[in-house]
Structures are given as C-alpha cells and as structure tokens.
Amino acid sequence: MAIKKRLISPRQKMINLMYIVLLAMLALNISTEVLDGFSIVEDSLNRTTGNATQENVALYRDFEMQMKQNPEKVKAWFEKATSVKLMSDSLYDFAQQLKVAIVKKADGKNGDVYNIENKDNLDAASEVMLAPLTGQGKSLFLRVNNYRERILKMVDDPHQKRIIADNLSTSVPRKARLQGKNWQEYMFENMPVAAAVTLLSKLQSDVRYAEGEVLHTLVSNIDVKDIRVNKLSAYVIPEKTVLYPGERFNANIVMAAVDTTLQPQIFVNGQRVMAHNGQYGFTASGVGEHSISGYILMQNRKGDLIRRNFLQKYSVIPAPNSATVAADMMNVLYAGYPNPMSVSVPGVPANAVSVSMSGGSMTAKGNGHFVAVPAAVGKDVTIHVTARDKGQMRTLPPFVFHVRKLPDPTAYIALGTNRFKGGGMSKAALMGASGINAAIDDGLLDIPFRVLSFETVFFDNMGNAVPVASAGANFSDRQRETFRALSRNRRFYISHVKAIGPDGITRTLTGALEVIVR
Structure with a gap:
C-alpha cells in the first residue's frame, strides 16, 4: 500500500530541527540519579510481578487438583483458566522479547536486561518499536487491546474491571494527540532504554495482576475451597502431650471440615462419650507412655454414616528438676537490644529464682521476667540459673544463646x-x-x-x-x-x-x- 507524504513547510522543518537539538541536549543531561531511579522501580516491579506469578501458579495448581477430583464440575472453569494462562503468557513473553530487543539494540548482542549499560540511549527503543517496516509498537498496541477486551469479559467485580481497564489502557493524553502522536509513539519515541524497559516491566506486572483477578473470579465460581471438605479425617488435638502425674489431659476430638450444625458421635475405648464441641478430658495416670483410641461417626449429605478411627499417644513424666528459660520473642538474642526473657523453675516460686548472664547484662523485672542485653554480635552468651528449693540452693544447668544483630526493619x-x-x-x-x-x-x-x-x-x-x-x-x-x-x-x-x-x-x-x- 502506497503512503502519501505530506509536504513539510520551511517553518515546520525548523521546528523539527530545534526539537532534535533539544532532544540531543536532553540526552547529554540525563543524570545518573534519574537513570538509577528507573532501576529501583524496575527491581520493585520485578518483585511485585514475581509475587503475583507465584500466587497465580498456586491457583493453577488448585484448578489441576480439583480437575482430577471432580472433572465434570470443574472442566468448564479449568478450560477458561487455561485460556487465561495462554493469552497472559503470550503478552507477557512478547513484552519480555521487546525488552531484550531494546537492550541488545543499545548494548549489542550480549546485552543483558538485568544489567543495562547504555541506560540513557534514546534511539534503541524508537528503532525497535517505531521503525517503519520492522517496528513492534503497533503489534504491541494491538495485543494489549485484544488482551484487555478478552480479560475484562471474565471479571465480574466492577471496581476490579476499572482497575484493569486503567492499567491496560492504550489511550493517548490530549497533549500528545494534538501533537499527532499515536500510543506507541507516545510511549517509546525518544525514550531512554532504562525508561522503555521499565514501561514494559509495568505492562508485565499489569498482565499478571489482571490474570490473578480473573483466576480469583473463576475460583469463586467453582468454590474450589468448598470441594476440599469432601475429604474427611478424624483428629485428636491435645492441649499438651506431656503431663505430670495428677494433671488432666485435655484435647479436642474432631472430624476435619465438620458441619457445625451436626454433632458427631464420639467413641473412646469402645464407650460413647458426651464431648460437647468435640472437647474431651480425663485425668492422667502413672508415669510412662499411654494412648487413647476410638472412632467418630457422622452423617454425610446423603444420610450415610461415615466412620473415622483415631489413635493418640501421650506421655506422663515426673516433675522436672531443671529450669526453663525462653526468649519471649525468638530463640535468639539481639546485641544492644533489651530482649525480654521468662525464667521459671517448676515447683519453685519466682522470687526464689536468681538469674545472671555472662557476655552482657541481665535485669530482673519481677514475677519471673527479665531483660537481657548482650554486649556483642556473634559472641554466645550464657544464662546461669540458681533456685532456693526447700531451704537449699540448687545450681541448674546453664543455657547458651546465640547473639545476632537486629534485622533490618x-x-x-x-x-x-x-x-x-x-x-x-x-x-x-x-x-x-x-x-x-x-x-x-x-x-x-x-x-x-x-x-x-x-x-x-x-x-x-x-x-x-x-x-x-x-x-x-x-x-x-x-x-x-x-x-x-x-x-x-x-x-x-x-x-x-x-x-x-x-x-x-x-x-x-x-x-x-x-x-x-x-
């Protein structure tokens, strides 16, 4: 198809020449800080896109699992999810190819998108995207429009529709339209390589966001999470499995995904027990290993009785003669920081327990609470505990903690x-x-x-x-x-x-x- 060229007046030629000179001056004055700013944004976009990709992968795995469990119900939604993945990957990969092409145009055939050398190059993006015969800008424009129109048909939430439409918009600002620019010219003409790559990374991030919103819509339509209740298992959830003689054993005995409107029948050692909300308790006997066993009966939606057996082991131990030292926040101590500590000795009142620390300071706060301040990073500290028990002083085994630097906030x-x-x-x-x-x-x-x-x-x-x-x-x-x-x-x-x-x-x-x- 022949292209009819418009005649350019001498005045317009002069304006064009001045514009070229201005762009050349701009290219000479792009600061390192500005270009580094693009790198910061690029890194942030890549992290955001990576997180969205991981979430989407998890949703696709849910679809695959539910497809295996109930293909008749899930097939239609699974096929839609597959089509969403294909068209999202297609646009995402095309944007990645453009990033690689722009960087190689600027840095040569060994150019690396993640280590751009000529960030301020103003020609590479224009050549790749806007060249008369080989420019990819028009193709990107059409692909974005096609993707946006198809993806919006799969989103139900009006608010999310507006967000996706805005993110994937190819409209041109009024000022650029008055200058006669189309979308691809507005986006890539005389654009530094760092900026062009960042714009394409933003497009990739928007694609993964739109993909995720559609997947969540499809998931909600097939009730993926509700399908999981088809697998029922019996569980004994004890408050603790190590007991002292005379202490009560308390536990919840439940069937996973239980219907709260129905009370299951619980049998322990052959006898039915009245366990309200699945709570069951008894008094522990002598020291040693013990177990309780039984089964649960519950009706399914068809009225059939489902039986699940359970077995739970527990230990009864004698009262200990050692201290318990626990960091309230983590199993490490931080140098130069007041670390809250709790120190107790079973059977000994808190005011009869003394605590000291080598490699730092230890301050008592009352009722078994202390504050430990290690002196140096990388040097272990040792906590020493003594207890006055029945008139006698006992020195208990020491506790060693590793010391680290506070992590970054x-x-x-x-x-x-x-x-x-x-x-x-x-x-x-x-x-x-x-x-x-x-x-x-x-x-x-x-x-x-x-x-x-x-x-x-x-x-x-x-x-x-x-x-x-x-x-x-x-x-x-x-x-x-x-x-x-x-x-x-x-x-x-x-x-x-x-x-x-x-x-x-x-x-x-x-x-x-x-x-x-x-």
Whole structure:
C-alpha cells in the first residue's frame, strides 16, 4: 500500500530541527540519579510481578487438583483458566522479547536486561518499536487491546474491571494527540532504554495482576475451597502431650471440615462419650507412655454414616528438676537490644529464682521476667540459673544463646492503627499521612526504628524519574506539593530509607515501597 507524504513547510522543518537539538541536549543531561531511579522501580516491579506469578501458579495448581477430583464440575472453569494462562503468557513473553530487543539494540548482542549499560540511549527503543517496516509498537498496541477486551469479559467485580481497564489502557493524553502522536509513539519515541524497559516491566506486572483477578473470579465460581471438605479425617488435638502425674489431659476430638450444625458421635475405648464441641478430658495416670483410641461417626449429605478411627499417644513424666528459660520473642538474642526473657523453675516460686548472664547484662523485672542485653554480635552468651528449693540452693544447668544483630526493619506509612507497606492508597489518606516509619514487625518481633531520611521517586508524563529527598521522617513540603498534583492510578516509590534502631546502628533499607494513588 502506497503512503502519501505530506509536504513539510520551511517553518515546520525548523521546528523539527530545534526539537532534535533539544532532544540531543536532553540526552547529554540525563543524570545518573534519574537513570538509577528507573532501576529501583524496575527491581520493585520485578518483585511485585514475581509475587503475583507465584500466587497465580498456586491457583493453577488448585484448578489441576480439583480437575482430577471432580472433572465434570470443574472442566468448564479449568478450560477458561487455561485460556487465561495462554493469552497472559503470550503478552507477557512478547513484552519480555521487546525488552531484550531494546537492550541488545543499545548494548549489542550480549546485552543483558538485568544489567543495562547504555541506560540513557534514546534511539534503541524508537528503532525497535517505531521503525517503519520492522517496528513492534503497533503489534504491541494491538495485543494489549485484544488482551484487555478478552480479560475484562471474565471479571465480574466492577471496581476490579476499572482497575484493569486503567492499567491496560492504550489511550493517548490530549497533549500528545494534538501533537499527532499515536500510543506507541507516545510511549517509546525518544525514550531512554532504562525508561522503555521499565514501561514494559509495568505492562508485565499489569498482565499478571489482571490474570490473578480473573483466576480469583473463576475460583469463586467453582468454590474450589468448598470441594476440599469432601475429604474427611478424624483428629485428636491435645492441649499438651506431656503431663505430670495428677494433671488432666485435655484435647479436642474432631472430624476435619465438620458441619457445625451436626454433632458427631464420639467413641473412646469402645464407650460413647458426651464431648460437647468435640472437647474431651480425663485425668492422667502413672508415669510412662499411654494412648487413647476410638472412632467418630457422622452423617454425610446423603444420610450415610461415615466412620473415622483415631489413635493418640501421650506421655506422663515426673516433675522436672531443671529450669526453663525462653526468649519471649525468638530463640535468639539481639546485641544492644533489651530482649525480654521468662525464667521459671517448676515447683519453685519466682522470687526464689536468681538469674545472671555472662557476655552482657541481665535485669530482673519481677514475677519471673527479665531483660537481657548482650554486649556483642556473634559472641554466645550464657544464662546461669540458681533456685532456693526447700531451704537449699540448687545450681541448674546453664543455657547458651546465640547473639545476632537486629534485622533490618520494614518501611511503612502509618494510617491510624494500620501500617501501609505498598499498593493502593486513597489520595486523602496520603495527604493525611505525616511521613515514613520503620519497624521490625514480622509477627514475632515488633521493634520500632527512627527514620533519619528517605527519598520519593515520581515519574513525569515523559516517564522520567524525579527523585525528591526528605531529611527526616516526615514528608517534605516539596513532596507534599507533588502528592497534590498526582492523579488517580499514578504511582510513586519510596526508597533509600535510612533508619536507626534501638541498638544504635544506622542502616539504609533495600527495596522500594510502591504507592498507587486511588
């Protein structure tokens, strides 16, 4: 098909020449910090995409398992899930091929997407995506549109539909349209390699997100989790399996996935027991190994009786003559940090127990509670316990603990009692937040750190990273001004968070916290 070229006026030629000169000047002045900002965002996107991929893989495994158990019911939904995987992988892999092509165009045939050398190259993306005969931009545009239209038909939630539609939108801003640009030109024309690769990584992340939303919709339609109750097993769940003479044995005897509207019949040692909500108890006998056995009877939906046998072993031991030392948070102690400890000796009151520690300090807090502060990382500490029992002092075996450095905390934004660690946030909540906090809160520890400084990385309409620093824990005035200008679904990243812990050690946190304005 012949292409009719428009005549270009001398004035337009001059404007084009000035634009080329401007781009050349821009290329000469792209800072290392801006390009490194793209690397930070790229790493964060790759982690997010990796997590989404793992979740999707788990859902596909659920589908495969349920397909084997009940193919008649699951087949239609399994086929839809398979088609979602195929078209998601197709677009994802195509974006990956484009990233590789752009990097190799900039760095040569040995170019590595994960180690880009010529990040500021402004020609590679244009050549790969916009070349008149070989450009892949139009193909990517059509593939994204096709994927978006097909995937939206499989999502029921209107809110999720809007998110997916926005993430995979190929509309062009008004300013770019007035300049005569199409989507691929707006996205890749004169775009630095680092920015072009990051844009394609964002597309891959959006594809995995959309794939996951569709899979969750399909899962909810076939009630994958409800199918699992077809497998019923009997369990004895004891409160403890090691008892002292005269102590009661308490346990829950239940059938897994039991219907709470039906009470099963429980038989122990041939006799039916009235165990309310499956709770059963008896008094332990002499020292040694013991067991209880029996079976459970329960009706299924057809009215048939299902029987499941059970056997539970337990031990009865004499009262111990040794101390128990336990770290309240973890089975390690942290240097320079006040570690809560609980120390007890069975049969001995707390005020008759004395505790000391070599390699640090030990402070009593009363009622068997202590605070241990090891002096140095990597040097084991030994805890010594003595007890006054029936007028005599007993020295019990020592306890050795390894000493480690406090792990790095996680950065978050405090929203009332909630800790925001990435994802979508309303603009009102963002404007109401004071700044950045950091803490170790992995479910075992909850140790606050003091934030000394951090950096936010924004992206302008050209995809350029704009880092803004804060010399403290609070958002700076300039950062807040940028927040006010953010539109819905715009993203920015919080990185280079520097914090100091209760051990007095200052550290710079790795990774970046992604914020999506909702």
